Amino acid sequence: MALSSGLGTVLTFFLFFCVFEASDALPQKFFNVMNYGAVADGKTDNSQAFLKAWKYACEYGGRSRVLIPPTTFLLGSVTFQGPCKGSMAFLIKGTLKAPTDSSKFFINTWIGFRYLNDLTVKGGGSLDGQGSAAWGYNDCAQNSQCPPLPTTLRFDFVNNSRVHHLRSINSKNSHFSIFACNNMNISHVKIMAPSNSPNTDGIHIGSSRNIQISRSTIGTGDDCIAMIAGSQNIDIFDVFCGPGHGISIGSLGRDHENDYVQGIHIRNCTFAGTENGVRIKTWSPSLKSLASDMRFEDIFMKNASNPIVIDQEYCPRAPCIPEARTNSLLR
Numbered sequence: 001m002a003l004s005s006g007l008g009t010v011l012t013f014f015l016f017f018c019v020f021e022a023s024d025a026l027p028q029k030f031f032n033v034m035n036y037g038a039v040a041d042g043k044t045d046n047s048q049a050f051l052k053a054w055k056y057a058c059e060y061g062g063r064s065r066v067l068i069p070p071t072t073f074l075l076g077s078v079t080f081q082g083p084c085k086g087s088m089a090f091l092i093k094g095t096l097k098a099p100t101d102s103s104k105f106f107i108n109t110w111i112g113f114r115y116l117n118d119l120t121v122k123g124g125g126s127l128d129g130q131g132s133a134a135w136g137y138n139d140c141a142q143n144s145q146c147p148p149l150p151t152t153l154r155f156d157f158v159n160n161s162r163v164h165h166l167r168s169i170n171s172k173n174s175h176f177s178i179f180a181c182n183n184m185n186i187s188h189v190k191i192m193a194p195s196n197s198p199n200t201d202g203i204h205i206g207s208s209r210n211i212q213i214s215r216s217t218i219g220t221g222d223d224c225i226a227m228i229a230g231s232q233n234i235d236i237f238d239v240f241c242g243p244g245h246g247i248s249i250g251s252l253g254r255d256h257e258n259d260y261v262q263g264i265h266i267r268n269c270t271f272a273g274t275e276n277g278v279r280i281k282t283w284s285p286s287l288k289s290l291a292s293d294m295r296f297e298d299i300f301m302k303n304a305s306n307p308i309v310i311d312q313e314y315c316p317r318a319p320c321i322p323e324a325r326t327n328s329l330l331r
């Protein structure tokens with residue numbers, strides 16, 4: 001009797017673990033950054049506390065939720081890496097502020113996510129890149145010898161992810177960068193920077209496929225959305241762009257042979273007070289490149305200076321001939 005009931009218990013436990021292993025059904029668990037040493041005074045750098053919360057969340061096998069409560073945190077340059085054992089959510093309820101000093105960022109990133117599968121970033125909070133001091137280096141936009149400025153939110157090698165209900169303001173460089181990602185949905189984001197802030201692209205996509213951007217408002221000093229080489233199957237709808245330089249494909253053909261952009265669908269988007277509307281550009285002179293299968297539907301232009309631009313001699317800063325560039329670097 002005692003033996004059979006003992007065996008029953010063992011069997012029950014065994015089944016219990018089998019089920020959890022197989023279905024990834026461990027309960028959702030919150031990892032509040034406050035429990036890992038975060039200080040919400042807006043002055044203390046919380047990089048270590050955030051990374052520690054991420055580490056424990058990443059090692060948990062179930063649905064991990066890193067929680068940033070609704071208050072203001074200063075956060076230095078951090079990259080949250082996978083692979084993780086279960087699905088990850090990053091819930092930003094408060095405001096994260098970047099350091100103003102541009103020299104303190106690693107790999108041109110303020111907040112990075114990389115090598116992840118099944119990531120959600122959401123929460124209704126804000127990312128404040130505190131870019132205005134960095135934009136002061138106006139010459140940097142013209143001068144390749146300046147240190148590159150950090151992107152606010154960078155996704156590299158991330159699959160099956162979602163970003164929604166998030167605000168990004170005053171990034172030092174691009175707001176969001178998506179590189180080598182597959183299957184990402186971005187919706188209900190609000191991205192803002194002044195119309196005269198240099199290089200503050202809203203969403204910059206390269207080497208990525210199956211990306212959907214919808215129900216969002218983007219107003220910046222550069223492209224609202226830019227798709228460069230390797231962007232494939234990008235679906236953009238219900239996006240309001242303005243101010244900014246519009247939605248751009250390219251420029252292609254500057255550094256690599258066979259740059260391509262393929263399968264772009266842009267529908268029901270509004271451009272208001274923008275320098276351009278929709279734009280396709282290849283570099284001058286251009287290496288062999290391809291942009292194909294592009295559809296633009298129900299595009300509304302309100303006071304867009306150049307509603308449709310197809311530029312096969314893209315030359316942002318004349319003169320573009322190689323000799324002249326060399327000369328200007330020697331100056």
Ligand SMILES: *[C@@H]1O[C@H](CO)[C@@H](O)[C@H](O)[C@H]1NC(C)=O
Pocket residue numbers: 082083115116117157158159182
């Ligand atoms: C993302 O998907 C690609 C295949 O599309 C795969 O090679 C890569 O390992 C995946 N990355 C992660 C972090 O799961």
Ligand SMILES: *[C@@H]1O[C@H](CO)[C@@H](O)[C@H](O)[C@H]1NC(C)=O
Pocket residue numbers: 160161162183184185212
């Ligand atoms: C993105 O949204 C589409 C529906 O519009 C859905 O089929 C797809 O699974 C979503 N992807 C992710 C990663 O949530």
Ligand SMILES: *[C@@H]1O[C@H](CO)[C@@H](O)[C@H](O)[C@H]1NC(C)=O
Pocket residue numbers: 238239240268270
């Ligand atoms: C077009 O986008 C706007 C938001 O910019 C939205 O309110 C509207 O419902 C969309 N229209 C259709 C037909 O989806």
Ligand SMILES: *[C@@H]1O[C@H](CO)[C@@H](O)[C@H](O)[C@H]1NC(C)=O
Pocket residue numbers: 243272273274275303305
């Ligand atoms: C048109 O857009 C420009 C910026 O491109 C802005 O300065 C101007 O005020 C806008 N005019 C109207 C009537 O909205």
